[in-house]
Amino acid sequence: MLTPFLKYLKGLLISLVSLLLLSQPAWAFCGFYVAKADTELYNQASQVIIARDGDRTVLTMANDYQGEVQDFALVVPVPVVLKEDQVHVGESSIIKRLDDFSAPRLVEYFDENPCEVREFNDFVGSLLRNQIPLPAAAPAQESAADLGVTIEEQFSVGEYDILVLSAKESDGLETWLRQNEYQLPDGASALLQPYIKEKMKFFVAKVNLEEFDRNGVNELRPLMMAFESPKYMLPIRLGMMNAQQAQDLLVYILSPKGQAEVTNYRTVKVPSNVEIPEFVEDEFGDFYTTMFEQDYQRQGRDDVFLEYAWDMSTCDPCSAPNLSKEELKQAGVFWDKDSYIPQVFITRLHVRYTRDKFPQDLKFHETANRQSFQGRYVIRHPYRGEMTCDAAGDYLNRTYLRQEEEIHTLAKVTGWDKEDIRRKVDFVNAPKPSGNWWDSIW
Amino acid sequence: MPFSDARDYQIAILSGFLFLGVYTRDWTLHLDWVGFTVAACVLTQWSLSAWQARQKATIEKPFQIQPLLISGLRSSLITALGISLLLRVNHPIVLVLAGSLAIASKFFLKYENKHFFNPANFGIITVLLLSKDAWVSPGQWGTDWWYLILFFSAAGLVLNKVGRWDTSIAFLISYGGLEIARNFWLGWSWDVVAHQLSSGSLLLFAFFMLTDPRSIPNAKKGRIFWSISIALLTFILQHGVYSSSAIFWALFALAPTTVLIDKVWKSSRFNWQESEPKESSKFAPDFSMQPVNLL
Numbered sequence: 001m002l003t004p005f006l007k008y009l010k011g012l013l014i015s016l017v018s019l020l021l022l023s024q025p026a027w028a029f030c031g032f033y034v035a036k037a038d039t040e041l042y043n044q045a046s047q048v049i050i051a052r053d054g055d056r057t058v059l060t061m062a063n064d065y066q067g068e069v070q071d072f073a074l075v076v077p078v079p080v081v082l083k084e085d086q087v088h089v090g091e092s093s094i095i096k097r098l099d100d101f102s103a104p105r106l107v108e109y110f111d112e113n114p115c116e117v118r119e120f121n122d123f124v125g126s127l128l129r130n131q132i133p134l135p136a137a138a139p140a141q142e143s144a145a146d147l148g149v150t151i152e153e154q155f156s157v158g159e160y161d162i163l164v165l166s167a168k169e170s171d172g173l174e175t176w177l178r179q180n181e182y183q184l185p186d187g188a189s190a191l192l193q194p195y196i197k198e199k200m201k202f203f204v205a206k207v208n209l210e211e212f213d214r215n216g217v218n219e220l221r222p223l224m225m226a227f228e229s230p231k232y233m234l235p236i237r238l239g240m241m242n243a244q245q246a247q248d249l250l251v252y253i254l255s256p257k258g259q260a261e262v263t264n265y266r267t268v269k270v271p272s273n274v275e276i277p278e279f280v281e282d283e284f285g286d287f288y289t290t291m292f293e294q295d296y297q298r299q300g301r302d303d304v305f306l307e308y309a310w311d312m313s314t315c316d317p318c319s320a321p322n323l324s325k326e327e328l329k330q331a332g333v334f335w336d337k338d339s340y341i342p343q344v345f346i347t348r349l350h351v352r353y354t355r356d357k358f359p360q361d362l363k364f365h366e367t368a369n370r371q372s373f374q375g376r377y378v379i380r381h382p383y384r385g386e387m388t389c390d391a392a393g394d395y396l397n398r399t400y401l402r403q404e405e406e407i408h409t410l411a412k413v414t415g416w417d418k419e420d421i422r423r424k425v426d427f428v429n430a431p432k433p434s435g436n437w438w439d440s441i442w
Numbered sequence: 443m444p445f446s447d448a449r450d451y452q453i454a455i456l457s458g459f460l461f462l463g464v465y466t467r468d469w470t471l472h473l474d475w476v477g478f479t480v481a482a483c484v485l486t487q488w489s490l491s492a493w494q495a496r497q498k499a500t501i502e503k504p505f506q507i508q509p510l511l512i513s514g515l516r517s518s519l520i521t522a523l524g525i526s527l528l529l530r531v532n533h534p535i536v537l538v539l540a541g542s543l544a545i546a547s548k549f550f551l552k553y554e555n556k557h558f559f560n561p562a563n564f565g566i567i568t569v570l571l572l573s574k575d576a577w578v579s580p581g582q583w584g585t586d587w588w589y590l591i592l593f594f595s596a597a598g599l600v601l602n603k604v605g606r607w608d609t610s611i612a613f614l615i616s617y618g619g620l621e622i623a624r625n626f627w628l629g630w631s632w633d634v635v636a637h638q639l640s641s642g643s644l645l646l647f648a649f650f651m652l653t654d655p656r657s658i659p660n661a662k663k664g665r666i667f668w669s670i671s672i673a674l675l676t677f678i679l680q681h682g683v684y685s686s687s688a689i690f691w692a693l694f695a696l697a698p699t700t701v702l703i704d705k706v707w708k709s710s711r712f713n714w715q716e717s718e719p720k721e722s723s724k725f726a727p728d729f730s731m732q733p734v735n736l737l
Contacts, residue, residue: 170629194628230684258532258577263686264638266584300586359633365686367577370532 046247047095048234051254051332052366055228058332062095062222069212072220073182074205077195077238079229081152082164082203089158090222094330098252100320102308102348104270104375106284107317111382111399115389147172152201159212160223163204167196177204191238224332234362240355246301247354251362253347254312254328256335259369260347262304264360267349269306271295271413275378277406279424287377290414292350302357308348309373313341317376345370382428393431400430449516455598456523456650459591463527469582471526478534480522482541487518490549518545524562524650528643528690530582532575539573540565556711558700560657560693567694570687578687583642591642595649608662609652612669617644620677647689659700661709668703672696 049060065072148168155162167173170193177184182204195202205223212220239247253260261267271291280287292305312323323331325341336342351362382399403425411418460476463469491514521544531537544565548557551564569576583591595610618639625635652658652669659665672692679688 190629194630197628232684261579261581263580264641266581266586267579302586303584304581359631359637363686365580367530367579368532368573368575369530369577370575 045250046239047099047250047252049095049098049252049254049331050234050260050364051334052232052260053256053335055230056226056334057229057232058224058226058334060090060095060222060224060332062090062092065220069207069220070209072207074203074223075177075182075238076203076205077200077235078164078203078225078227079200079231080227081166081201082162082225082227083153084155084157084162086226087155087157087162088224088226089160090224090332091330092219092221094327095222095252097320097323097327098331098346098348099250101312101315101318101323102252102310102346103319104272104288104307104377105317105319106281106377106379108281109378109380111380111395113383113385113387114391114395115387147176149173149176156208156211157223158221159207159215160205160220161208165202165204167192167202169193170196173202185241188238188241191241195235226332226334232364232366234364236351236353236358236361240353240358245354246352249351249353250307251347251349251351252331253349253364254331254333254344255347255366256343256345257366257368258345259306259309259367259371260349260364261367261369262349262351262362263365264363265358266303267306268299268303269373270350270375272373272375273378274409274413275380275402275406276410276413277403277421277425278379278381279426280377280410281379284377287410287414288375290416292352294413294415296352300357301352301354304362305350305352306347306373307350307375308346309369309371310346311370311372312344312346384428396428396430399428403427447516449520451598452650453516453519453523455595456520456527459646460523460527463582469530469579471530475531475534475537476522476526479526479537479541480519482538483518483522483525483545484515486542486545487514490546494549521545521561521565525565527646528562528578529566529569530577530579531569531573536569536573536575540569540576543568553701556700556704557657559697560651560654563651563690563693563697566690570690578690580641580643580686583646585637585640585642591645591649595645598649606653606655606658606665609658609665609669610648612666613648613652613673616670617648617673617676620673624677624681644689647693651693657697657700659703659707660711661704661707664703664707664709667707668696668700671699 047062049058051058051060061076065074149172150166151163152166153162153164165173165176167176170189173192173196174184174189177188192202203225207220234249234251236249276287296303296305312328315322328342328344333342333344351358380402382403383395387395407418407421407425410416410421464471464473464476488511522541525537525540525544529537529540531540542565544561547559547564548561551557551559566576566578570578621638622635625632625638652672659668672689675692675696676688679685679691685691
């Protein structure tokens, strides 16, 4: 009775130690990248599309592998054995499309001349960036079944060579991977064990260099897999094994029904609909990332952030054109095949996770929630032309106060210094108010 | 007089949680929707109890409306707060439906004058089944404040203001034990199971929904057996069919077994009647003046 406990403690210790000490291979979101050489890998923002209806799922994984292509290898726990026709290589552009469509947006409004008849004028400004991943590859070879490792499937799709493994015990799997020259951090088996016990399989991908060269595309395309399973989760634990810093994961969930939620962490909305000074237009990316970090810290670093939730047939304002039926199909939407455009509700979740605050893999569920939400930030440009009427003074006073308010808001959501912000603000020339109540009477 | 009845404490604690949730936890819940739910529960309670009292009225003891209005208020408020805390909807009409069904279940689904569904649980599950606009959010409380919930709920238990403690404890120990055992078997570190068990939603369920003395088994042994069964079914639904709202389904499925358990382990019903004046109990329908906890 004591032995398994000691073994358990040992495993725990090893994973903790490796967490502190190891630094070579970087690990990715769902599974991990394993390198054959001690290549320095980066792994900061992963993107996943989950198109799910009932138990049927099409999972698209793009990630930010940035090492040499020949060194790339990916191991992801999957709920079922995947056969060749269940795996597909997608297009990176579709992830960019979804990102653009759902990204937090800046909206600009222009004040009109208060001395003229009103008319409305607004348009959508720039969007948030997002990097597209660049993975790379490494070969593997079959090895003994004595280790309890079974190669369930073996095939090639596009530029990838795929193995689907099942294992009886984690030490065997670790040994097998090492024998086949996959470099694993020490203690990996302790983390592989729960997945084996839950009867999950391991999807192992590496790049077929010939195919990659023939392909002529300079980047690794996203891997897509279609499967049916009631398990609705993303394994993030393996990817955290020796990540030193917080990792970002963007999950785009497409559903015919409504919003998706994480069931084992709290889902909160990013701050939205705030009016901010004009100059933020030029540094919107910086603004958003700072604000996000600020809110992430404020919420205690243990929440999942909702950045967008919308019925995809509309958007207001649109940050990118709606996706066509063909594009939705590319993103994995497999329902409503006969309709003109499938019914799709998109949920964009942004998870910034670290080992201490996210001990459990992400579990999701679909809800009937059809409330729309978007990260929306508003800039209102004051009217700066000539104004020749009595209303002008009043307008300028109000605008000045509004600008002050915007500074306050910006400082609050980003933590930036108010004086620094103030220096960048182009204030209107408001007549100096005395503050007396009778000023505005005559 | 406020706080003369144990249910007042419960109303206070639940309202506190609700305000806390709406203002600090980002819920898609509006206070006016809570108002609709309360109205639905209270009005259903009043009209059904009036209907029932009218049927029981005799010439010597004619039907009187006043005691009904006061007595039904507390328990229906608790049900309304429970629904508001746990159920999420797209349209307030679904909340109204949930509230009305919850209260109606107390009047129509009973055996030997004892209703066996927890009203709020019944309301939640029936709208999940009937409507396409309802869902529950198990992650909505996060894990940040579990100690606060634990503290207030446990304090309530200890002070005997939040229902029957043995059901909460038996449920938490058996469910927690199963989860810890599974965690150990899988080989996860302790913080994984600690994270899972510190879910605010789980604690709210254990302390406020499982403890309704009116609908749960009468005998202590029966209650413990019943709680353990619910824990076991929750565990199976959660890990076997990956249900995210397993606890609600488990309670719903096993609630009717109360009738059988009461036959096996006999004990007197929750005996609030003894403290009531005899005449009034004749007129006040027996669902009124319920002690603590009907969430």
